Amino acid sequence: MHELSVCQGLISQVEQIARREDAESVTRILLSVGPLSGVEPQLLADAFPIAAAGTVAEHARLDIESQPIRVKCDTCGAETDASANRLLCGSCGDFRTRLVSGDEMLLMSLELERRERA
Amino acid sequence: MCDTCGCNVTEGNRHLIEGDGRLARTESGREAISVLQGLLSENDHIAAHNREHFDRHQVLALNLMSSPGSGKTRLLEETIAALKDEFRFAVVEGDLETENDAQRIRDKGVPAVQITTGTACHLDAHMVHNALHEIDLDQVDIVFVENVGNLVCPASFDLGQHRNVILLSVTEGDDKPAKYPVMFRAADLMLISKSDLLAVLDDFEPNRAERHLRELANRAPAFRVSARSGDGMQAWFDWLRSEFAALRERVQRGETMRPAIQPDGQLMHSHDDHAHDHAHDHGHGHAHTHHHHAAGHRHD
Numbered sequence A: 001m002h003e004l005s006v007c008q009g010l011i012s013q014v015e016q017i018a019r020r021e022d023a024e025s026v027t028r029i030l031l032s033v034g035p036l037s038g039v040e041p042q043l044l045a046d047a048f049p050i051a052a053a054g055t056v057a058e059h060a061r062l063d064i065e066s067q068p069i070r071v072k073c074d075t076c077g078a079e080t081d082a083s084a085n086r087l088l089c090g091s092c093g094d095f096r097t098r099l100v101s102g103d104e105m106l107l108m109s110l111e112l113e114r115r116e117r118a
Numbered sequence B: 001m002c003d004t005c006g007c008n009v010t011e012g013n014r015h016l017i018e019g020d021g022r023l024a025r026t027e028s029g030r031e032a033i034s035v036l037q038g039l040l041s042e043n044d045h046i047a048a049h050n051r052e053h054f055d056r057h058q059v060l061a062l063n064l065m066s067s068p069g070s071g072k073t074r075l076l077e078e079t080i081a082a083l084k085d086e087f088r089f090a091v092v093e094g095d096l097e098t099e100n101d102a103q104r105i106r107d108k109g110v111p112a113v114q115i116t117t118g119t120a121c122h123l124d125a126h127m128v129h130n131a132l133h134e135i136d137l138d139q140v141d142i143v144f145v146e147n148v149g150n151l152v153c154p155a156s157f158d159l160g161q162h163r164n165v166i167l168l169s170v171t172e173g174d175d176k177p178a179k180y181p182v183m184f185r186a187a188d189l190m191l192i193s194k195s196d197l198l199a200v201l202d203d204f205e206p207n208r209a210e211r212h213l214r215e216l217a218n219r220a221p222a223f224r225v226s227a228r229s230g231d232g233m234q235a236w237f238d239w240l241r242s243e244f245a246a247l248r249e250r251v252q253r254g255e256t257m258r259p260a261i262q263p264d265g266q267l268m269h270s271h272d273d274h275a276h277d278h279a280h281d282h283g284h285g286h287a288h289t290h291h292h293h294a295a296g297h298r299h300d
């Protein structure tokens, strides 16, 4: 499973931001992970404590939000809901659609505690 | 890298942060910081760097993915044998299913670098980057990266390739595209491999496999090929020729080529193209700095 590698990448990004912001700890991490991202939110959540151990994010809460799968049709222009293995236009049925949302794999935001300034 | 720049705001995701702003204080005195960057942005930056290498040397880079045993190595062997007077090939071998894949390629007189992935289920851009150090790209026209045999994990990692080629052998189910939509959505070409076995495997219906591919909104061509009998290989060779010509033309115009579908993070780094213009609209107000690709990192 590749979710541990993804988590390790996440932690190194979080560490860089925490350093830049002079944060003492990261208290919450918000991700957006779509059904077509190729990453399983549950596996990501399982891997998180392993990757976060001993880092500034060790005690952070990990929240993962999802986005609906939406497609926009090149043929008729409609924007409709779709499912992971049926990305056809919900209006005219054409397969020439583009994904509008559902493949996100994003670090959205962090909540952190700053060091006391002297 | 882009970790400080917030440059990942695109038309598609701008609404997610609007009205929020970068800094918002929560009650407890903690700070919430909008980040909005791909979870694999480190990988994606190295991938962009690999792509720059390929482009600079006008080398077409193809990422081969499939289940274990679908015929990736065999396809490469036959392709090399048929086209070795036309193209100079190199192979980055990441598949450990059979120990001697790299040796099979070298036996054909083509340089091959074996990546030892250990237990890794996918290649990442860093592994490929290290392998590239062992290949003289000036002496190469086409690099094949044979990924780990796996229809899940490799799909998430950009390696810097220009195109994804996905093999589906007729000994597998023709519904594989429906079962592994993330992988098959990423295909720029689907090869229905081992087509010589269709005669004896009557439950695999190539048209059904192609229909499942279309249901993923994928417009990629689907060819039936048999590396064993040679049937259908001409279409694959022609595809290689046209992609190679397309890459040359793009590079000469100062552009590059990317797989049609990419994981989200890569799309957000599309500004890593050669025309490195960072005057793009970030849609939010904080200053940002770019430190793309450490200077001094040249190894031609």
Ligand SMILES: Nc1nc2c(ncn2[C@@H]2O[C@H](COP(=O)(O)OP(=O)(O)O)[C@@H](O)[C@H]2O)c(=O)[nH]1
Binding pocket: B066, B067, B068, B069, B070, B071, B072, B073, B074, B075, B095, B097, B098, B149, B193, B194, B195, B196, B197, B225, B226, B227, B228, B229
């Ligand atoms: N009948 C038939 N067998 C093939 C064909 N291509 C590959 N094979 C066999 O399938 C097995 C796995 O092939 P290989 O190239 O090692 O698959 P890989 O794991 O995807 O690299 C080997 O025994 C090959 O000889 C083909 O076109 N037809």
Ligand SMILES: [Mg+2]
Binding pocket: B072, B073, B074, B095, B097, B098, B101, B146
């Ligand atoms: Mg192989």
Ligand SMILES: [Zn+2]
Binding pocket: A073, A074, A075, A076, A077, A078, A089, A090, A091, A092, A093, A094
């Ligand atoms: Zn439509």
Ligand SMILES: [Zn+2]
Binding pocket: B001, B002, B005, B007, B271, B290
């Ligand atoms: Zn950037």
